[in-house]
Amino acid sequence: xxxxxxxxxxxxxxxxxxxxxxxxxxxxxxxxxxxxxxxxxxxxxxxxxxxxxxxxxxxxxxxxxxxxxxxxxxxxxxxxxxxxxxxxxxxxxxxxxxxxxxxxxxxxxxxxxxxxxxxxxxxxxxxxxxxxxxxxxxxxxxxxxxxxxxxxxxxxxxxxxxxxxxxxxxxxxxxxxxxxxxxxxxxxxxxxxxxxxxxxxxxxxxxxxxxxxxxxxxxxxxxxxxxxxxxxxxxxxxxxxxxxxxxxxxxxxxxxxxxxxxxxxxxxxxxxxxxxxxxxxxxxxxxxxxxxxxxxxxxxxxxxxxxxxxxxxxxxxxxxxxxxxxxxxxxxxxxxxxxxxxxxxxxxxxxxxxxxxxxxxxxxxxxxxxxxxxxxxxxxxxxxxxxxxxxxxxxxxxxxxxxxxxxxxxxxxxxxxxxxxxxxxxxxxxxxxxxxxxxxxxxxxxxxxxxxxxxxxxxxxxxxxxxxxxxxxxxxxxxxxxxxxxxxxxxxxxxxxxxxxxxxxxxxxxxxxxxxxxxxxxxxxxxxxxxxxxxxxxxxxxxxxxxxxxxxxxxxxxxxxxxxxxxxxxxxxxxxxxxxxxxxxxxxxxxxxxxxxxxxxxxxxxxxxxxxxxxxxxxxxxxxxxxxxxxxxxxxxxxxxxxxxxxxxxxxxxxxxxxxxxxxxxxxxxxxxxxxxxxxxxxxxxxxxxxxxxxxxxxxxxxxxxxxxxxxxxxxxxxxxxxxxxxxxxxxxxxxxxxxxxxxxxxxxxxxxxxxxxxxxxxxxxxxxxxxxxxxxxxxxxxxxxxxxxxxxxxxxxxxxxxxxxxxxxxxxxxxxxxxxxxxxxxxxxxxxxxxxxxxx
Numbered sequence: 092x093x094x095x096x097x098x099x100x101x102x103x104x105x106x107x108x109x110x111x112x113x114x115x116x117x118x119x120x121x122x123x124x125x126x127x128x129x130x131x132x133x134x135x136x137x138x139x140x141x142x143x144x145x146x147x148x149x150x151x152x153x154x155x156x157x158x159x160x161x162x163x164x165x166x167x168x169x170x171x172x173x174x175x176x177x178x179x180x181x182x183x184x185x186x187x188x189x190x191x192x193x194x195x196x197x198x199x200x201x202x203x204x205x206x207x208x209x210x211x212x213x214x215x216x217x218x219x220x221x222x223x224x225x226x227x228x229x230x231x232x233x234x235x236x237x238x239x240x241x242x243x244x245x246x247x248x249x250x251x252x253x254x255x256x257x258x259x260x261x262x263x264x265x266x267x268x269x270x271x272x273x274x275x276x277x278x279x280x281x282x283x284x285x286x287x288x289x290x291x292x293x294x295x296x297x298x299x300x301x302x303x304x305x306x307x308x309x310x311x312x313x314x315x316x317x318x319x320x321x322x323x324x325x326x327x328x329x330x331x332x333x334x335x336x337x338x339x340x341x342x343x344x345x346x347x348x349x350x351x352x353x354x355x356x357x358x359x360x361x362x363x364x365x366x367x368x369x370x371x372x373x374x375x376x377x378x379x380x381x382x383x384x385x386x387x388x389x390x391x392x393x394x395x396x397x398x399x400x401x402x403x404x405x406x407x408x409x410x411x412x413x414x415x416x417x418x419x420x421x422x423x424x425x426x427x428x429x430x431x432x433x434x435x436x437x438x439x440x441x442x443x444x445x446x447x448x449x450x451x452x453x454x455x456x457x458x459x460x461x462x463x464x465x466x467x468x469x470x471x472x473x474x475x476x477x478x479x480x481x482x483x484x485x486x487x488x489x490x491x492x493x494x495x496x497x498x499x500x501x502x503x504x505x506x507x508x509x510x511x512x513x514x515x516x517x518x519x520x521x522x523x524x525x526x527x528x529x530x531x532x533x534x535x536x537x538x539x540x541x542x543x544x545x546x547x548x549x550x551x552x553x554x555x556x557x558x559x560x561x562x563x564x565x566x567x568x569x570x571x572x573x574x575x576x577x578x579x580x581x582x583x584x585x586x587x588x589x590x591x592x593x594x595x596x597x598x599x600x601x602x603x604x605x606x607x608x609x610x611x612x613x614x615x616x617x618x619x620x621x622x623x624x625x626x627x628x629x630x631x632x633x634x635x636x637x638x639x640x641x642x643x644x645x646x647x648x649x650x651x652x653x654x655x656x657x658x659x660x661x662x663x664x665x666x667x668x669x670x671x672x673x674x675x676x677x678x679x680x681x682x683x684x685x686x687x688x689x690x691x692x693x694x695x696x697x698x699x700x701x702x703x704x705x706x707x708x709x710x711x712x713x714x715x716x717x718x719x720x721x722x723x724x725x726x727x728x729x730x731x732x733x734x735x736x737x738x739x740x741x742x743x744x745x746x747x748x749x750x751x752x753x754x755x756x757x758x759x760x761x762x763x764x765x766x767x768x769x770x771x772x773x774x775x776x777x778x779x780x781x782x783x784x785x786x787x788x789x790x791x792x793x794x795x796x797x798x799x800x801x802x803x804x805x806x807x808x809x810x811x812x813x814x815x816x817x818x819x820x821x822x823x824x825x826x827x828x829x830x831x832x833x834x835x836x837x838x839x840x841x842x843x844x845x846x847x848x849x850x851x852x853x854x855x856x857x858x859x860x861x862x863x864x865x866x867x868x869x870x871x872x873x874x875x876x877x878x879x880x881x882x883x884x885x886x887x888x889x890x891x892x893x894x895x896x897x898x899x900x901x902x903x904x905x906x907x908x909x910x911x912x913x914x915x916x917x918x919x920x921x922x923x924x925x926x927x928x929x930x931x932x
Contacts, residue, residue: 093461096468096508100460103512104453110513114397114506121401124408139487142690143715146623146707153666157659159195160324160709162354163616164316164339165607166200166347172311173201173347180345185316187338193331195321200306200314207305210298217291224284231277238270289633296640300647303654304672305612313611324354324709332356336600350604352617353592354709357601370853374432374846381436381842382443387522390439390514395431398506402427402499419492421854421862423499425869426799429850430474430500430806433843434507437463437810440839442515443522452519456512462817464508469742470809471504474802476738477731481798484723486716489791493798500802557833557886561826564887571883572758575875579761581768587721588678588787589713590861592617597783609676615653618677620686621708622646622655622669627701635664641700646671649688651681677710678787686714717790724794731801732756742809743816744907747896751888752808755880756801762879763796763872771864780855780867789864796865800872803847807881810843811836815889816897825894833886844877 103110151158168177178201185197242263249259260267307314318335320327332355339349371392378388406420441463445455478500481493515522553562560567592605608617624642626635639657646655651674659668671689673682686706693704732753739749767788769775774785815832819825851873854866889896899907 092468093465096464097457097461099508100464100512101453101457103460103509104456104516107513107516110509111517114510117401118397118404121404121408125404127408129407129410141712141715141719142705143707143712146621146705147712149625149666149705150621150623150668150707153661154659154668156195157319157668159320159322160327160354161317161319162324163352163604163608164318164335164355165350165352165604165611166314166316166339166342167350167607168312168314168347170312171346173307173314177342177345177347180342180347181314181316184339184342184349185318187341188318188335191331191334191338193320193322193327194335195319197319198306198317200316204305204307204314207298207301210294210301214291214294214298217287217294221284221287221291224280224287228277228280228284231273231280235270235273235277238266238273242266242270293633293636293640296644300640300643301654301656303613304656308611310611313607315608315612315616318355327355350600350607352604352608353595353601356599356604368853370850371428373849373852374428377842377845377849378432378436381838382439383527384522384524386518387439387443390511390518390522391432391435394435394506394511394514395428395503397510398431398503399424399427399499401506402495402502405498405502406495413491418859418862418865419488419495421857421859422492422795422799422865423496425851425854425862425866426474426478426496427499427503429847430471430803431503431506432846432850433806434467434471434503435511436843436846437467437839438507438511439515439522446520446523447527452516456515460508460512466809466813467507468504469738470806471500473735473738473805473809474500474799475504476734477798477802480727480731480734481794483730484720484727484794486719486723489720489794492791492795496799553830555834555837556882557830557837560883560886561830561833561890564890567883568887568891571879571887575758575762575879578875579758579765581766581773582761582764584772585764585768585793586680586772586787587717587790587793588683589716589790591676591678591786593676593678593784593786594860596781596860602783613653613672613674614676614679615673615682618673618682618710619708620671620673620682620689620706620710622671622689623705623707624667624669625703626665626667628665630664632664635660635667638700638702639667639669642667642696642702642704643669645692645696645700646689649685649692651675651685652689673710676786677713680787682710683714683717686711713790717787720790720794724797727794728797731798735801735805739805739808741907743812743897744899744904744909745897746899747892748808748812748889751885751896752805752812755808755884756804756876758884759804759872759876759880760797760800762875763800763868764793766871767792767864767868770867780863789861792865792868796868796872799869800876803869803873804876804880807840807844807877808885810840811881811885812889815886819897825892825896826890829886829890833882837882840877840882844873847873847877 147158166181173181182199182201185199188194189197245263245266246259249262254262306316320331335355336351339351342349375388375392378391379385382388403420403423406423438459441459442455445458446452450458475497478493478497482490484490520528592601593609595602595605605617608614622642624639626638630638636657639660643655643657646652646669652671653674654670654672656670656672657667658670661667671685673679673685675681689704689706697703736749736753739752740746743749770777770780771782772785772788774782777783777785811833813832814836815828818828818831818835823831848870851866851870854862855870857863857866
């Protein structure tokens with residue numbers, strides 16, 4: 092492989108304009124495709140086959156008017172409360188919303204609250220009317236009974252006087268008809284009273300069901316309106332979201348402040364913000380310090396940007412045909428920038444060192460591609476394997492996310508191996524400053540400078556961090572493990588959920604809407620649970636309503652449920668929709684328990700009422716996604732670690748090194764999880780990281796972090812250990828090889844880690860809040876893995892083990908191919924035969 096990459100580097104160096112032209116053509120093609128075919132991204136984290144999805148599909152079929160996504164707008168009237176003018180302004184804004192083509196309907200909070208408030212008086216009036224009506228019925232029944240008695244007595248008297256039946260009928264027929272009409276009227280009144288009593292009973296049950304529900308706060312200072320869209324909330328176009336916000340904000344002229352919920356304000360159309368740019372700027376500063384010139388520092392950045400443009404551009408081009416979450420291109424961007432800079436940096440740094448040592452430019456670029464490029468290739472493969480394995484859990488949005496990121500990393504590898512040597516050919520000697528050239532020329536001209544270089548290298552290998560670790564390996568090892576163990580302790584409390592409005596920045600409209608709703612109506616109003624019920628066939632309207640309240644009573648009996656209200660019934664009276672308001676917010680642990688208990692209640696409801704229920708909606712769906720992701724973690728971890736262990740076994744031809752690499756990764760992962768829990772779940776350093784409302788951790792963070800961190804950890808393992816193996820293969824003792832290999836790789840790995848941490852840290856303050864904990868986890872994970880695991884634990888253990896670190900059974904040596912990751916087999920004859928062509932200037 093090293094020889095193949097050597098020849099590829101030489102070809103790219105010689106045919107620089109061909110390579111550059113091909114990449115420009117790819118950029119133009121991808122950019123054109125992205126512009127022409129891109130679609131709308133969403134955060135639609137659905138899982139086909141789950142109860143949530145089945146109920147959503149049933150709702151779309153049976154109650155299409157209620158199947159669209161819903162969101163809320165909270166209105167704040169200030170200390171003076173709502174007067175009629177303010178109510179009219181809110182009503183006018185909601186009427187404007189209702190007229191939008193994408194809006195199915197709105198719920199006016201004031202008319203709804205008036206109906207709720209008047210329910211008691213309506214019931215009292217109904218009871219009074221029913222009592223009065225019953226009294227009239229009783230009086231009429233008494234009159235008819237008395238009339239019937241009088242008629243019977245008269246009939247007996249006339250019969251006793253000898254009159255014939257015809258004569259009796261002639262005298263009493265009118266009276267008999269009058270009594271029959273009165274009796275018929277009494278029966279009708281009795282039936283009407285019974286119907287009224289049934290209606291009154293249903294009204295009482297309706298009032299009881301909605302007793303804990305309010306749409307205007309008790310202090311008359313806040314009101315919450317529901318807005319229902321014709322499509323799912325994630326499919327609403329950003330332009331429509333903006334229009335909705337503009338309309339509701341128009342109430343400010345009446346002295347009312349409107350806050351749209353997270354579902355409306357969330358805009359996933361922009362993926363790059365100020366914070367991300369700052370992260371890249373820090374990476375650029377590190378490159379300038381390390382490489383010494385703007386040209387040299389700019390080269391890895393340009394390579395990374397080209398790789399990201401192709402990878403993320405290709406991802407955007409597919410958004411028109413693939414349902415893609417907003418975090419997919421964000422993850423691809425995050426990783427593409429980080430690995431793109433690092434991979435190009437490793438090749439450029441090797442090329443720069445070789446040029447300063449006096450090597451020819453073409454030979455240096457080819458050799459750098461064959462050696463450092465080989466490490467880049469296998470490091471990239473581990474990242475790609477880890478990301479591509481995200482398809483294994485069977486979650487569509489996660490599979491798209493993993494494949495998009497893996498493809499972007501693959502592009503970064505190809506850019507580093509082909510475009511980097513081509514640009515190095517174009518730059519030539521300008522890669523290095525004139526002062527550095529002059530210093531190198533003076534040094535190379537000194538007699539015996541090779542021996543002096545070796546002596547200096549030997550001296551450096553015993554000093555610095557690597558020297559300290561290898562002089563005190565046990566202390567370094569124990570201290571590192573204790574540190575990582577302490578950091579990992581909070582990880583045992585990890586709780587997963589998808590973010591709600593409470594996770595948004597404090598000054599954002601979404602957080603203000605969440606906060607006002609929570610304080611005025613209860614936290615449960617921020618995330619209602621939708622229950623879909625299937626009724627038996629042939630029910631009358633009142634029977635169906637009775638079933639609705641029977642089910643509502645059962646739902647309301649679940650602990651931590653504030654209200655359970657029937658909100659819709661299909662025309663065939665077979666499907667009913669309920670809104671359940673939990674006590675706490677959608678991401679809270681108690682709401683997770685409510686969802687579970689509601690599902691358990693389904694058996695009891697079916698047995699007692701004949702009604703089958705299922706849960707759907709954003710809250711239940713998010714909980715399902717979190718549960719599914721949690722269950723997918725163990726098999727995913729096993730697959731990724733298993734595949735990568737095989738790859739590392741091929742790369743290093745050692746049993747110990749792959750096991751050490753994997754064990755170190757598990758320590759880094761646990762520490763990263765612990766830090767995430769401490770900051771985002773417990774709120775430690777919340778003011779620093781803008782965590783105003785600590786809560787559950789993003790549900791797909793662990794599985795993504797496992798994939799990404801494992802891949803990047805193996806990057807550093809390859810770069811650190813390949814230097815050690817290279818020294819060992821060139822005849823150094825195993826312990827000495829640890830020092831010299833570490834000395835060769837330490838500077839560039841340190842720079843690469845700082846760059847990656849800088850890029851990831853830029854996403855900690857992203858405008859997309861669900862990206863923030865992911866950026867933190869990756870930045871912290873890389874920081875710990877690079878400096879504590881790869882640069883402390885690994886050299887300490889390798890030094891302690893000595894030659895045992897490179898042990899491999901003979902039978903395994905025979906069957907394993909030698910991929911020569913460190914390029915030790917690049918013979919001079921291979922390079923000279925490959926360099927017979929003419930150099931392009």
